[in-house]
Amino acid sequence: MIFKDLNPVLHYSSLLRLALPSILLQSGAPLAITFQTALLGRKSTEIVAAWAIVATATNAATVVFNFLVVGVTAKVTKVVAVGAWTQVGARIRLALGMALVMGVVAVGLLLAVQQPLWLLLADTPKVLPLAKSYFYLRVVGVPPQLLVMCTSGILQGYKRVNLVACLQGCRVLLDVLASYMALYVLNWGLNGVGLGTILASTLVATVAFVCILLLPPAEGRHKIHVVSPLLNTLFGSAGGKKRAGLWSPCGEGGVGGGSGVRDEEEEDLHVALLDGQGEQGSGLPSQLHDPQQQQQQGGGAGGGEELTEEEERVNEVLNESTWKFIWDGLSTMLRSALVQASFFLVLACATSLGMHAVAAHQVLMQLWMINIYIADGFATAGTIVASSIAGHLAKSRTPAEHAIHLRDLREACWRVLYMGGAAGVVIAAVYLGRREELMGLFTFDEGTKRELRGAWLYLALIQPLNSIVFVYDGLIYAAQAFSYMAACLSIGFVGLFLPFIALAYFYFKTLVAAWGAKGVLNAVRFVVAGYKIHFDFLCPVPKFSPSNQTLPTQPQLPLPLLTQLHQAAFLLLLLPFPPLPSLVRHHRPPLVRL
Structure with missing residues (x-):
């Protein structure tokens, strides 16, 4: 029998134990906002x-930069996992x-x-003076909040999850x-609330x-x-050693210098396996394809001044990783900006309906966000x-190994989706x-x-769809399909959300219609993310290529109903947007049993 027993980590109890700490980590800031809304x-x-x-x-200015948590955790975890310690410090710096630069950018944009x-408050003159005095304090608090996000991501990369949970709890308190x-x-009043937020964020970041x-x-x-490489940069480095790329070793020795070469070679191998790089285009490093080249690299880490061809390629990959981090x-950022823009436009509709509608909108948003951060726990477990x-799966060498890992991958994705739903x-x-x-908890x-x-009935009925969408976001991070999701969401935002929000603002003029446009955008996210996961991420091309090996025969069962719905909905979504098929034509392998 080709299939072993189910991996213990895929049991529902194991996934739940993994999700619960993530829920605590993700819900720190939203819990504080929810309590503040009630107060x-x-x-x-x-x-x-x-x-x-x-x-x-x-909050939109901070959420847009949430890659400071997601991306930093992934990058730091990767180099920690392979023991590339000389790279960890450079990636932390x-x-x-980036957190400091983005903080300055966010302040300028705000x-x-x-x-x-202030034009949104033209119809509510009692609110305008309060908002103006509070605005500047909240703007000053944005850079410390970004530093909290960044340092939390680094500590999670260190696998200090309990410490991060403790810090987040202290911040909320x-x-x-x-x-x-x-x-x-x-x-x-509000000024005191703003000062408290600045104090809490600065203290936790420190x-x-x-x-x-x-x-x-x-x-x-x-x-x-x-810290020491920064001091060397400011006051001069001893020995005058050549500095390589931004993420190249930042301690003693660089590429060709002796102490950091093993770290870099392991990092190169790890990045190539997980990121689908490699000179052969198959996701495997070139040395795994060419045994002769693998034998020739034994003396490549010498202490001479000249860089070997292999070491130059290592530097090239590391520099590409920097740009890949920035591009991802x-x-x-684009995806988060569109999501936050949708919240802002819903708020704009609410302001046109009066002060009570604005207050109700804030309560609805907090109840909406509670689901986001509960589902994000399952999304993190899925990631x-x-x-x-x-x-x-990328390192599979035989059909049997490939089949086992593919079965586990599909089971993991479906189980976190079931739990989120x-x-x-x-x-x-x-x-x-x-x-x-x-x-009654939020207002008298x-x-x-x-x-x-x-709007209450709509708020309740949309939550199962929202939960599944938020879990799909975590699986998109696992698939590293950042640009795909950003492009698809851009099309959905312009082609569907904007027309619906315009109808809500100019014609329907109700709070439920405004939030209905938000539901339409989440439906787009459900379709495009589900299509990417079920018809690309869960249908990988095997990395091994011996012609005489074939995958083991698996029973051909009907596609799950959710997958069939994704296929039909995605094809319908393509009809009004001709450019979209060219975007996804490389992500449509033959359909197989999921």
Whole structure:
């Protein structure tokens, strides 16, 4: 029998144990926002409306750069896994540098868009002064928030998950306590809430950076250099050694220098296996195709001044990895920007309906976000497990090994999707059964409750779809299909979301219609992500190529209903957008049993 027993990590209990810490990690900032919404809503409708406008804009500026967590965790984990310690420090410096630069960029963008933001409040004059005074404090707090995201990603790459969970918990506690003191004890209003957010983010970012320096992985202690290369750059480096690429070794010795060569060669092998690079175009490094070349590289790590051909290729791959990180980050930024733009346009519709609609919109968004960060736990579990199995699948050498890993990969993806969908059903049931109690947690205002009742049924019924979409996002990270998702989402945003949100603004003029446009965008994400996962990621081309070996025969069962729906929906989506088939024509292998 070709198939062994199911991998223990794929059991539902194992996936749940993996998802629960991720839920705690992902839900830190949203929990703080949810508690703040409740505190503000019970204080004053005007305050929560002003807070909703400013928080939506500033949170969008931070969420757009969420690749500082996702990308940094993936890159740091990769080099830690292969023991390339000389690379870890360089990647940490790159990530921290990008966080600082992006913080400055975000501040500039927010200051540039403040005037259009105030136009949204033209119909609510009571809210405008509160929003303006609070806006500048929230803008100042954006760079510390980005540093918290970045340092959390680095510590997760160190596999310090419990430490990150503790730091996030402390951040939530500090933020909520500061908000309560500012609103109900010191009577500082929104300005006090803003100061508390800045204080909590700065303190947690500082502690996390100290932990990065003092708590590296045990095997990498005294081998990871984060600060010393910066000092060498500022004050001169001893020995005058040549510096290579941005992610090349940052400690003693570089390529050809002796101490860092093993790390780089292992990194080259690891990147080629997982990222589908390699000179043969098959995802395998060229030395695995050519045994003679593999034998010739034995003396390539000598201590001479000249770089060997193999070492030059290592540097080239490392530099490509830098650009790949940046390109993946830009693709993720575009995707996140479109998602945040959709939230902002829904908010614009709400502001045209009055102050009560704005307050109700903020409550709806927090209830929407609760599902996001619960489902993100299952998405993270899917990312971790599917990425690991995909790495083993890429290294398969025999048909039997390929079949086993492919079976495990498909089982992992389907199980996290089932778990995410089940979580969405439970959330929908809670929202339907506890409507009045949930509304009472956020507001006492009857006008706000009236607006909430009009959109509540839609909010509950859309949650199962939302959960599956958010889990698909995690699987897209495992597939590393960043540019594909960004391109498809751009088409869906322009072709479907914008027309629907325009109808909501100019014709329907209701809160449920505005949020309905958001549901249409999530339906697009469901279709294109599902198509990519089920018809590309789960249908890989075998990496081995002996002509006399064939894959073991598997029973041909009908395609799952969800997969059939994806196929039909995706083809329908192509009809109004002729450029899209050319985008995905390379991602359509023959259909096989899923």
